[in-house]
Amino acid sequence: VADASIPTGRETVPDVLVRGVVDRVAALRENLGPGGRIAAIGVGCAGLINVDRGIVRLSPNLPTWRDVPLRDRLRDALQRPVSLVNDANAFAYAEGRYGAGAGCATGLFVTLGTGVGGAVVIAGKLQGGAHGLAGEIGHVSVDVDGVECPCGGRGCLEMLVGSSRIIERAERKIASGASGAAIRAATGDGEMTTRAIAMAAEAGDRTARAVFAEVGEIIGIALAGVSNFLDPDVIVIGGGVAEAGEVLWEPLRRTFDARVMAPADIRPQIRPSRFGASAGLIGAARFAYDRTTAA
């Protein structure tokens, strides 16, 4: 119907975010039309979420957030039922029920963006693990000697292929003498983005293609390893970085197929998300709606 966004950064504190969301929801209500009402509000948030208590336990890219009762704060401010869920779980809820993973036996759902998130669906059911925190594929270590991650880990997948790392890869290549003209042209006046690198890569730029070849190969190896552990029949990949197109998908699929242990006849299918950038929104909203109407 309508959307709005607020930028967040590492320094964003809960008060500021809550105020921003309240303002935007008030503005979006204008679009509802006569008779329209908000049945429930779904919130997808990166990090460790306690769904039952509606609390953000921690969120590696929002380092000031610790045990924030985000659900109740929004519910009190907005006077509507609110559900809080991990953003990758929201993505999996949408894609697993209505999207690219519908009908899978064991589905692995991965979001590639600022963070790298994940969720597992077995027989139609999101797997929460023992405390509702399962799925953090971005914080599986794929380089035990690698750099420290804000989560406390070392060499986490997110530290190798999160969007800011992809930008760093391009910057490092350019600093070491690779041509940066095409990426700069795609970037324009703003800061470099993964989208600009992807556009340059799609247009054939060697520097940009080399960045996505590295990133796709790392994701392919990492997914092959997690696939050996989980044995899914479907892997759905979404998030902004996944929109890069074949420059990412070709090395990713090629590396996955070469590295995964499963014989070809039972190798999982890797599929792009159906709902693209809206998957998390759709999943969080649907999750909130289902919870509210079931309650």
Add this chain to the structure above:
Amino acid sequence: VADASIPTGRETVPDVLVRGVVDRVAALRENLGPGGRIAAIGVGCAGLINVDRGIVRLSPNLPTWRDVPLRDRLRDALQRPVSLVNDANAFAYAEGRYGAGAGCATGLFVTLGTGVGGAVVIAGKLQGGAHGLAGEIGHVSVDVDGVECPCGGRGCLEMLVGSSRIIERAERKIASGASGAAIRAATGDGEMTTRAIAMAAEAGDRTARAVFAEVGEIIGIALAGVSNFLDPDVIVIGGGVAEAGEVLWEPLRRTFDARVMAPADIRPQIRPSRFGASAGLIGAARFAYDRTTAA
């Protein structure tokens, strides 16, 4: 009641193994006593196992094995019901039902030996994944730039901490000038083993302690990462290498606690296996018995 063993190596072909097992079972039958009979035979085998068809699809440390119908070959030769299961699943069956993981909500079971195996139990049920192959934590990549693994992957956990890699670590340290006297004394006349390195480490040898410190830290980081993905409440670790004692467990636990994302109040408990070296045998036998009596 009684046990017997046959050494296997990379070159062991199915025919030789089947003949060896048949001979040993015939000999073990002598120990059954009057009225004793074999109700079922359980086989735990490393690698990708199709439980329903009783087939070893592949086994990275037995490279000649491809789609071997091991269950039916043993059943035909021994004329008793046979069940074939992955060895780490057998371990988890024993430890998850009767051992260190009994009652866990989400349990991760890990065997450290020649290979590194794993299995997942959720709400008392072994998780097979989409094709019964789940749990291969030894083939999760923890070093995307690392050495190639016989499984086809790169930098698999098993390539860093499988028992032959632990021995290589000791040999490399000694070759670079570290003292090898204590390890050699523990080794005696035979080939170096992880047990000899562990004995030297427990006795205070610096070279051996450094080996297990490295290995424990790598396993700690790797388990922290997989724990972020799975969110278990219990992790049970067994296999021969796990018998090394505190020289392994102290760095493993310390690194795990420092690296895992879960806050301290919901951090999984890491426990040694209850059944030690017999866990796989007990689990495979019990699995076979339960399947036979339920059929």
